[in-house]
Amino acid sequence: xxxxxxxxxxxxxxxxxxxxxxxxxxxxxxxxxxxxxxxxxxxxxxxxxxxxxxxxxxxxxxxxxxxxxxxxxxxxxxxxxxxxxxxxxxxxxxxxxxxxxxxxxxxxxxxxxxxxxxxxxxxxxxxxxxxxxxxxxxxxxxxxxxxxxxxxxxxxxxxxxxxxxxxxxxxxxxxxxxxxxxxxxxxxxxxxxxxxxxxxxxxxxxxxxxxxxxxxxxxxxxxxxxxxxxxxxxxxxxxxxxxxxxxxxxxxxxxxxxxxxxxxxxxxxxxxxxxxxxxxxxxxxxxxxxxxxxxxxxxxxxxxxxxxxxxxxxxxxxxxxxxxxxxxxxxxxxxxxxxxxxxxxxxxxxxxxxxxxxxxxxxxxxxxxxxxxxxxxxxxxxxxxxxxxxxxxxxxxxxxxxxxxxxxxxxxxxxxxxxxxxxxxxxxxxxxxxxxxxxxxxxxxxxxxxxxxxxxxxxxxxxxxxxxxxxxxx
Amino acid sequence: xxxxxxxxxxxxxxxxxxxxxxxxxxxxxxxxxxxxxxxxxxxxxxxxxxxxxxxxxxxxxxxxxxxxxxxxxxxxxxxxxxxxxxxxxxxxxxxxxxxxxxxxxxxxxxxxxxxxxxxxxxxxxxxxxxxxxxxxxxxxxxxxxxxxxxxxxxxxxxxxxxxxxxxxxxxxxxxxxxxxxxxxxxxxxxxxxxxxxxxxxxxxxxxxxxxxxxxxxxxxxxxxxxxxxxxxxxxxxxxxxxxxxxxxxxxxxxxxxxxxxxxxxxxxxxxxxxxxxxxxxxxxxxxxxxxxxxxxxxxxxxxxxxxxxxxxxxxx
Numbered sequence: 001x002x003x004x005x006x007x008x009x010x011x012x013x014x015x016x017x018x019x020x021x022x023x024x025x026x027x028x029x030x031x032x033x034x035x036x037x038x039x040x041x042x043x044x045x046x047x048x049x050x051x052x053x054x055x056x057x058x059x060x061x062x063x064x065x066x067x068x069x070x071x072x073x074x075x076x077x078x079x080x081x082x083x084x085x086x087x088x089x090x091x092x093x094x095x096x097x098x099x100x101x102x103x104x105x106x107x108x109x110x111x112x113x114x115x116x117x118x119x120x121x122x123x124x125x126x127x128x129x130x131x132x133x134x135x136x137x138x139x140x141x142x143x144x145x146x147x148x149x150x151x152x153x154x155x156x157x158x159x160x161x162x163x164x165x166x167x168x169x170x171x172x173x174x175x176x177x178x179x180x181x182x183x184x185x186x187x188x189x190x191x192x193x194x195x196x197x198x199x200x201x202x203x204x205x206x207x208x209x210x211x212x213x214x215x216x217x218x219x220x221x222x223x224x225x226x227x228x229x230x231x232x233x234x235x236x237x238x239x240x241x242x243x244x245x246x247x248x249x250x251x252x253x254x255x256x257x258x259x260x261x262x263x264x265x266x267x268x269x270x271x272x273x274x275x276x277x278x279x280x281x282x283x284x285x286x287x288x289x290x291x292x293x294x295x296x297x298x299x300x301x302x303x304x305x306x307x308x309x310x311x312x313x314x315x316x317x318x319x320x321x322x323x324x325x326x327x328x329x330x331x332x333x334x335x336x337x338x339x340x341x342x343x344x345x346x347x348x349x350x351x352x353x354x355x356x357x358x359x360x361x362x363x364x365x366x367x368x369x370x371x372x373x374x375x376x377x378x379x380x381x382x383x384x385x386x387x388x389x390x391x392x393x394x395x396x397x398x399x400x401x402x403x404x405x406x407x408x409x410x411x412x413x414x415x416x417x418x419x420x421x422x423x424x425x426x427x428x429x430x431x432x433x434x435x436x437x438x439x440x441x442x443x444x445x446x447x448x449x450x451x452x453x454x455x456x457x458x459x460x461x462x463x464x465x466x467x468x469x470x471x472x473x474x
Numbered sequence: 475x476x477x478x479x480x481x482x483x484x485x486x487x488x489x490x491x492x493x494x495x496x497x498x499x500x501x502x503x504x505x506x507x508x509x510x511x512x513x514x515x516x517x518x519x520x521x522x523x524x525x526x527x528x529x530x531x532x533x534x535x536x537x538x539x540x541x542x543x544x545x546x547x548x549x550x551x552x553x554x555x556x557x558x559x560x561x562x563x564x565x566x567x568x569x570x571x572x573x574x575x576x577x578x579x580x581x582x583x584x585x586x587x588x589x590x591x592x593x594x595x596x597x598x599x600x601x602x603x604x605x606x607x608x609x610x611x612x613x614x615x616x617x618x619x620x621x622x623x624x625x626x627x628x629x630x631x632x633x634x635x636x637x638x639x640x641x642x643x644x645x646x647x648x649x650x651x652x653x654x655x656x657x658x659x660x661x662x663x664x665x666x667x668x669x670x671x672x673x674x675x676x677x678x679x680x681x682x683x684x685x686x687x688x689x690x691x692x693x694x695x696x697x698x699x700x701x702x703x704x705x706x707x708x709x710x711x712x713x714x715x716x717x718x719x720x721x722x723x724x725x726x727x728x729x730x731x732x733x734x735x736x737x738x739x740x741x742x743x744x745x746x747x748x749x750x751x752x753x754x755x756x757x758x759x760x761x762x763x764x765x766x767x768x769x770x771x772x773x774x775x776x777x778x779x780x781x782x783x784x785x786x787x788x789x790x
Binding site for chain 1: 475476478479480481484485486487490496498499500501502503504505506507508509510511534536537538542543544545546547548549578579580582583584585586587589621622677678679703704705706707708709710711712713714715716718720726728730731732733734776777
């Protein structure tokens with residue numbers, strides 16, 4: 001048995017250390033450590049509830065709008081308020097733009113550069129990878145960066161700036177767009193579609209969203225998506241990094257008429273309703289004091305001794321005692337898209353990346369519809385008063401998966417604030433029963449070649465989840 | 475991630491064209507794990523020259539001054555130690571963002587992690603590094619404060635440093651580059667006409683000035699946010715929400731709440747500092763009394779209700 005410590009683990013958002021025990025050329029056990037504690041939940045205790053709208057987006061520079069949307073929804077829930085119809089639409093556009101940009105950033109900057117490594121020299125697809133994805137130099141990276149920056153002009157129009165906009169409020173958004181703003185947004189989206197169709201997909205988005213099976217997917221050879229699928233088939237990424245094959249989604253983009261994607265849990269081929277009362281955060285192997293609790297009753301008390309058996313600042317959320325995978329694949333599976341359902345049982349590196357590609361295409365199409373539906377004559381902000389007493393949950397879908405804020409208000413101040421981020425689910429440490437988190441389980445069986453200090457298989461698996469460690473440890 | 479929004483040219487092209495090579499970047503570089511550690515070691519041994527050390531995020535000193543709340547993964551060593559070891563080797567040290575500069579949002583609400591900036595603890599000189607620290611160039615830590623920072627603030631600071639064009643005189647009292655802190659957020663704010671008449675918004679989404687009721691401190695916050703656009707054309711006040719002075723130390727703990735102006739006897743505290751308060755009040759009450767109906771109505775609406783009618787354009 002040899003032990004490997006992989007860190008600093010870069011091209012993930014924030015700090016991650018992965019400890020591996022390997023024998024006979026495969027990973028036998030893995031431990032995910034989030035080595036940073038900041039304590040946003042502690043800071044918020046005693047604060048004016050409205051401060052959550054300013055402070056929580058600053059948990060993260062990449063999921064900022066997701067945090068903002070969750071905080072606004074939690075406060076609205078506590079106050080019995082809701083966004084106006086147009087306000088919810090503008091908020092969905094802001095959130096959709098961030099999610100779309102994050103997926104594109106992940107694919108081009110974080111995930112793909114590993115295929116351009118010298119270790120893969122000689123593979124038929126390697127020279128294309130080098131040309132498109134060599135870190136900091138790849139042609140696709142440059143194109144994606146520029147397209148992403150232009151896409152964020154929509155955040156400039158509707159939200160003032162990105163990240164850390166304060167535009168999203170419990171009852172709507174702070175800026176009422178006019179008719180010219182609407183057509184500018186439509187134009188920016190047309191330009192982004194061109195980028196996606198020429199470079200990422202090499203075909204119409206609607207053709208990709210029409211794929212229904214794994215064999216359909218395997219036939220997609222165009223664009224950067226096709227290049228990934230070619231490499232994936234060669235390296236066997238479909239059979240690498242299996243998750244728990246239990247997928248959770250809160251449902252993305254809340255509107256008065258319901259959520260754009262379905263909320264629920266997929267397990268054993270069945271989609272069932274989500275019972276949020278069954279969410280419990282364990283801390284037995286985290287550097288946290290206290291016991292397992294539902295987020296409304298949760299506490300954040302760091303163990304300054306960093307004592308055993310703790311090994312991470314991340315808590316371990318479980319649904320009904322079991323781990324769940326969250327993210328783009330989970331969202332698309334729970335929403336019942338046929339390609340995603342076909343990939344649900346596969347549940348490895350390829351499935352995660354394909355799920356994200358599918359969501360890129362679908363999100364772009366939704367954004368186009370929402371931009372058309374913007375009505376500059378409508379009301380973008382409703383009424384909201386801070387409640388003296390109340391509790392509320394703000395459940396949204398960040399790019400990386402299910403994000404929840406739970407707030408308890410007493411005497412007009414925050415009495416408790418608990419956050420469960422997507423990567424808290426995916427990269428959680430072991431729980432009281434010793435059950436490993438989804439990533440920890442997914443790494444077991446990953447091949448380790450002679451002399452590898454940071455096995456490539458491990459890098460592909462870790463990055464396929466698109467972890468955000470800064471959100472995780474908030 | 476804000477830096478990735480740099481445009482014309484994109485950030486990778488811009489740095490490459492300027493001859494700035496990324497030794498290692500946590501979101502961009504290929505090197506991970508042992509490969510990244512080898513780079514760090516070669517800097518420590520003096521083998522690889524370190525021209526500019528950029529640090530993002532506050533430096534956490536907890537628990538009990540050990541810095542163990544943030545261990546740089548794979549090294550077993552607190553980030554606090556790493557900063558102290560690497561900073562003296564660098565020709566320039568740049569704190570990117572208000573957290574790295576002053577502690578920032580991570581230091582809010584009682585500062586549970588003991589977060590400080592590289593060379594400031596809030597507005598107090600001395601952070602992870604002593605106030606007397608100077609990098610090899612003789613400069614203190616250059617604080618590109620902002621939450622977030624504008625991508626242009628970061629790239630222009632790097633280009634100026636690389637070109638030897640940023641000296642001590644180009645930094646302000648908090649060692650922020652003056653090219654953006656010689657301006658106030660108030661400058662070129664689209665709500666300036668409302669400000670002139672103190673035609674104030676009473677709730678977020680109204681077009682009026684956000685200073686009197688909604689917490690805006692753009693008249694006292696440094697930054698060229700309304701002069702150079704964010705994300706193609708935005709800014710906080712253009713987005714309809716107040717400036718919270720995110721470029722300033724201690725911005726994270728507002729007196730009341732971020733979106734409400736603290737008042738004493740109905741008068742906002744923290745009026746512009748460079749004019750006598752009595753004069754400000756006198757001018758404000760005069761201009762309030764003189765507010766044109768157009769401005770008054772628009773200030774309390776979420777869209778333009780009354781368009782301006784310039785004299786020369788009036789039909790006869």
